[in-house]
Amino acid sequence: MILDRIQKENDIKKVEPKDYKKLAGEIRHFLVEKISKSGGHLSSNLGAVELTMALHVFLDFPEDKLVWDVGHQSYTHKILTGRKEQFSTLRCYEGLSGFPKRKESDCDVCDTGHSSTSISIALGMAVARDLEGKTNKIVAVLGDGALSGGMAYEALNNAARLKSNLIVVLNDNNMSISENVGGMSTYLGKIRTNRKYRGFKYDVEQALRRVPKIGDAIAEQIRISKESLKRLVIPGMLFEDMGLTYIGPIDGHNMEQLLTAFESASKLNEAVIIHVVTKKGKGYPKAEKNPSKFHGIEPFFVKTGESRNQSKDESYTSVYSHKLIEMAEANDKIVAITAAMPSGTGLLSFQDVYPNRFFDVGIAEQHAVTFAAGLALNGYKPFVTIYSTFLQRAYDQILHDVCINNLPVVFAVDRAGIVGKDGETHQGIFDISFLTSIPNMTMMAPKNKLEFEDMLDFCQNYNAPVAIRYPRGEAFDGLSEFREEIILGKAEWIYKESEIALLSLGSMVKTADTVRKILKEQGHKVSLINARFICPLDKEIITEIAESHSVLVCLEENIKSGGFGEHVSQFVLEELSEKISILTISIPDIFVEHGSVEQLHLKLGLDAESVVERILKRI
Numbered sequence: 001m002i003l004d005r006i007q008k009e010n011d012i013k014k015v016e017p018k019d020y021k022k023l024a025g026e027i028r029h030f031l032v033e034k035i036s037k038s039g040g041h042l043s044s045n046l047g048a049v050e051l052t053m054a055l056h057v058f059l060d061f062p063e064d065k066l067v068w069d070v071g072h073q074s075y076t077h078k079i080l081t082g083r084k085e086q087f088s089t090l091r092c093y094e095g096l097s098g099f100p101k102r103k104e105s106d107c108d109v110c111d112t113g114h115s116s117t118s119i120s121i122a123l124g125m126a127v128a129r130d131l132e133g134k135t136n137k138i139v140a141v142l143g144d145g146a147l148s149g150g151m152a153y154e155a156l157n158n159a160a161r162l163k164s165n166l167i168v169v170l171n172d173n174n175m176s177i178s179e180n181v182g183g184m185s186t187y188l189g190k191i192r193t194n195r196k197y198r199g200f201k202y203d204v205e206q207a208l209r210r211v212p213k214i215g216d217a218i219a220e221q222i223r224i225s226k227e228s229l230k231r232l233v234i235p236g237m238l239f240e241d242m243g244l245t246y247i248g249p250i251d252g253h254n255m256e257q258l259l260t261a262f263e264s265a266s267k268l269n270e271a272v273i274i275h276v277v278t279k280k281g282k283g284y285p286k287a288e289k290n291p292s293k294f295h296g297i298e299p300f301f302v303k304t305g306e307s308r309n310q311s312k313d314e315s316y317t318s319v320y321s322h323k324l325i326e327m328a329e330a331n332d333k334i335v336a337i338t339a340a341m342p343s344g345t346g347l348l349s350f351q352d353v354y355p356n357r358f359f360d361v362g363i364a365e366q367h368a369v370t371f372a373a374g375l376a377l378n379g380y381k382p383f384v385t386i387y388s389t390f391l392q393r394a395y396d397q398i399l400h401d402v403c404i405n406n407l408p409v410v411f412a413v414d415r416a417g418i419v420g421k422d423g424e425t426h427q428g429i430f431d432i433s434f435l436t437s438i439p440n441m442t443m444m445a446p447k448n449k450l451e452f453e454d455m456l457d458f459c460q461n462y463n464a465p466v467a468i469r470y471p472r473g474e475a476f477d478g479l480s481e482f483r484e485e486i487i488l489g490k491a492e493w494i495y496k497e498s499e500i501a502l503l504s505l506g507s508m509v510k511t512a513d514t515v516r517k518i519l520k521e522q523g524h525k526v527s528l529i530n531a532r533f534i535c536p537l538d539k540e541i542i543t544e545i546a547e548s549h550s551v552l553v554c555l556e557e558n559i560k561s562g563g564f565g566e567h568v569s570q571f572v573l574e575e576l577s578e579k580i581s582i583l584t585i586s587i588p589d590i591f592v593e594h595g596s597v598e599q600l601h602l603k604l605g606l607d608a609e610s611v612v613e614r615i616l617k618r619i
């Protein structure tokens with residue numbers, strides 16, 4: 001095996017070019033084997049094997065810097081930098097991360113997981129390099145999907161002024177997680193299908209250069225026709241007109257072409273875009289055929305491509321998907337918006353039923369929110385469906401465009417709480433803190449499936465900004481006998497006793513129910529209250545609790561700062577501190593690494609036993 005000869009960074013330089021193809025095959029085999037057991041981002045990694053190999057032949061690590069956009073496609077980079085043996089721990093607790101991690105290797109320059117940041121990072125590093133008088137190479141690699149994100153354009157706009165070398169590799173596989181969308185995607189498609197014009201461009205330019213000094217009129221005519229030809233057919237002209245150099249399109253599975261392009265680009269004292277065309281899922285036919293399914297995949301059987309986990313439980317996402325379609329049937333003002341996550345957010349089926357009322361805006365969370373504000377201003381009811389972690393991108397748009405105008409936009413905040421294996425960059429543990437600090441915002445979280453549906457109905461009829469957060473995975477269907485009407489700012493009594501009151505929010509109601517059972521077995525009297533709303537806070541129920549209990553325990557799956565517990569504590573401190581002692585169970589103010597949700601809950605003290613222990617200590 002050639003792969004066995006690669007133990008650390010730069011070892012690939014010893015591999016002979018005639019063996020590149022074999023090495024690429026071995027890496028693909030390794031990826032499919034490992035990811036089929038651990039789960040992970042398969043399709044993007046299979047597509048980027050030769051590209052990564054070529055970059056590793058071209059660059060000297062760790063002096064040269066390679067910046068991955070999102071980072072979900074960096075597995076081959078990990079293999080080539082001495083982390084192959086750790087792949088059996090991929091995305092497991094305390095194991096290898098699925099994204100670049102500085103603490104794993106000095107060949108990883110930046111921890112990432114969110115899209116469209118690579119050109120900014122690389123440009124910053126290039127400018128720092130120049131200021132230091134150094135000459136190391138810096139390369140950013142981003143996908144065509146990542147190029148739908150606003151930050152990428154802001155960075156390109158800025159990079160056009162650079163007077164030293166920076167290489168931006170655009171890895172174009174004509175896919176985001178699902179179909180890539182938008183004008184840039186169309187433009188790249190034209191370049192791909194007009195490859196023959198590469199030769200044409202060269203011929204025209206050569207011919208023009210050879211024109212001897214002739215009369216001004218003819219020269220001007222030639223200049224004009226050159227300009228119009230460029231605009232019509234020459235690949236990458238948009239980038240060139242911005243002041244960037246464009247090379248491409250290049251076959252991203254051809255090592256020779258890639259290496260030639262990198263070498264040529266590195267000689268230029270400016271920012272160069274190398275447009276590389278690859279096939280997402282390459283080498284595993286099932287992923288080639290259905291790259292979306294294998295973009296981020298749970299463990300699967302290699303032979304059939306079917307998942308190893310045959311869970312039939314309905315997810316919150318799927319509940320949302322069905323309910324939204326049902327509501328949209330009766331309410332033609334409902335529109336659904338996603339930022340490049342139609343599958344993950346469950347909106348694919350909405351798109352099937354209501355294609356004209358479905359909008360995938362690309363990886364553009366900021367635009368998604370302000371676009372929703374525009375729709376709401378003209379009488380529509382937008383459901384902006386974005387994962388908690390990616391909504392972080394749109395804080396000012398929520399504040400400035402939606403909340404100051406007090407517009408009836410619904411924020412369906414999926415993947416709220418611990419998401420597990422994607423780790424720090426993807427945990428949805430900040431949304432309560434950043435959303436509830438904004439005036440005019442109402443925020444809630446359901447305890448179970450039925451309440452989620454009722455809350456969505458509430459959102460539909462609510463005439464102001466409202467956010468509803470729900471977790472990744474299976475929808476809880478317990479406690480369904482408790483189904484009081486949803487009233488703005490009102491919590492729900494589930495069990496009314498005395499001594500200890502568990503005031504619990506969303507996903508933590510299920511845990512609190514278990515905590516209550518354990519405490520009752522030990523002889524305690526325990527109430528369970530479903531908070532439902534974070535803001536407005538049900539001050540009345542908190543006051544009632546304070547009159548009849550000695551300890552109030554708040555439970556939530558958000559960080560402590562700015563969380564639900566902090567809101568309740570503030571009120572108790574100001575109004576009720578004489579009457580009741582308060583204990584908040586939240587996630588500490590840290591970034592939470594990868595691992596299974598259960599392991600992470602255990603580590604963070606959010607499992608029932610740890611909660612019981614903390615309560616007993618308190619009383």
Ligand SMILES: Cc1ncc(C[n+]2csc(CCOP(=O)(O)OP(=O)(O)O)c2C)c(N)n1
Pocket residue numbers: 044070072073113114115142143144145146147173175176177280339340341363365390393
């Ligand atoms: C800000 C942000 N929004 C959404 C995502 C989810 N996401 C991860 S990868 C991806 C698609 C990226 O497409 P592309 O850059 O073309 O890479 P490919 O997967 O095709 O290799 C998306 C939407 C993200 N990581 N960051």
Ligand SMILES: CC(=O)[C@@H](O)[C@H](O)COP(=O)(O)O
Pocket residue numbers: 041070072113177295296344415419422472
């Ligand atoms: C890389 C990325 O950001 C997405 O692919 C993310 O991993 C999706 O997460 P879900 O699996 O929760 O949809």
Ligand SMILES: [Mg+2]
Pocket residue numbers: 143144145146171172173174175176
């Ligand atoms: Mg892509």
